[in-house]
Amino acid sequence: MTTLPDPARFAHVTDWVFDLDNTLYPHHSNLFAQIDVKMTAYVGELLTLPRDEARKLQKELYLEYGTTLNGLMTRHGIDPDDFLEKVHDIDYSWLVPDPVLGAAIRQLPGRKFIFTNGDRRHAERTARQLGILEHFDAIFDIVAAGLNPKPARQTYERFAELHAVTGHNAVMFEDLARNLAVPKSLGMTTVLVVPRNFEPTFSEIWERDPANEDDVDFVTDDLASFLTAIVEVPA
Known part of the structure; x- marks a missing residue:
């Protein structure tokens, strides 16, 4: 499904913001x-x-x-x-370390954030199991958000103020389109991460967001390949 991006579309980005669950790890891992x-x-x-x-x-x-x-x-x-x-008292061993994703995140120019409706401990355990924790500058969790979850506008504004993130210099990666509406309005580039070979099952229909299609700039079902394409220099 992934259409690899033109790196020029991301040349202005200095802040890379990632949701955690079903974004930094694949949906099929079932974590x-x-x-x-x-x-x-x-x-x-x-x-x-x-x-x-x-x-x-x-x-x-x-x-x-x-x-x-x-x-x-x-x-x-x-x-x-x-x-x-x-x-969050769960078995993280289900997650398979992803060195390709880690290498891609490491090479992104600028700061990298995890922005999650989960808590910090869950984010750290997940990212550590994936082998990517060390590549992030900060984690903004539900506690940092004052327990006010995405997609509340004030939560994104709180994140942006805390970390001095300017919308037009940032990109946000999310698995729910509704959570990209506010970032889009703040000037961020938006990327929707969907399951591999995406064919929604009945159980997933309730969390789809057809009303937010205009808030999505890019769609990918392979985050590692998408990020790698951004930083690759043509031979």
Whole structure:
């Protein structure tokens, strides 16, 4: 699916901003699926619901509040630290180290950030397992965002102010198009990362964003190849 980019389109970029889950690692690794199961279990235990009802409510909270955490805090006043600790208690060995991606990120000119609705510990564990943690300058997590998740505009503004990121000098990589709307409005170049050989299943339809197609400048199903093409110098 990947159409390799013209490096000239990225010559102005000094800040490279990456979402974490299903962006820096491939969708088929199913790492986030473990978190998803943990979140469903958390909702079920909190509200004494059977699994099917807990999962339905979890997805409703996600769609209405941006994250399950934000919804549970708003409706039920839960302790965010307890939630984050329990849902990120997962097996990271499922992730396969990606030296090609690491080399591509390392060669990008400028600063590199992870910007995630997860917490810092999850981001560090994930990036370390992938072998790419050392290539990032900073991690902006849900705690740094004041527990206000993407796609809230103030969260992007908070990130940009904290790290002195100017929109037109930045590019953002995301697996959800709705999370690219604000970066696009701030002047960032936007790249949507989709699963390999993307054919959405029924379970993925609820998280697709056809209304945000105009907010996407590039689409790729191979992040490493996309980044490598940006930094490669023609022979």
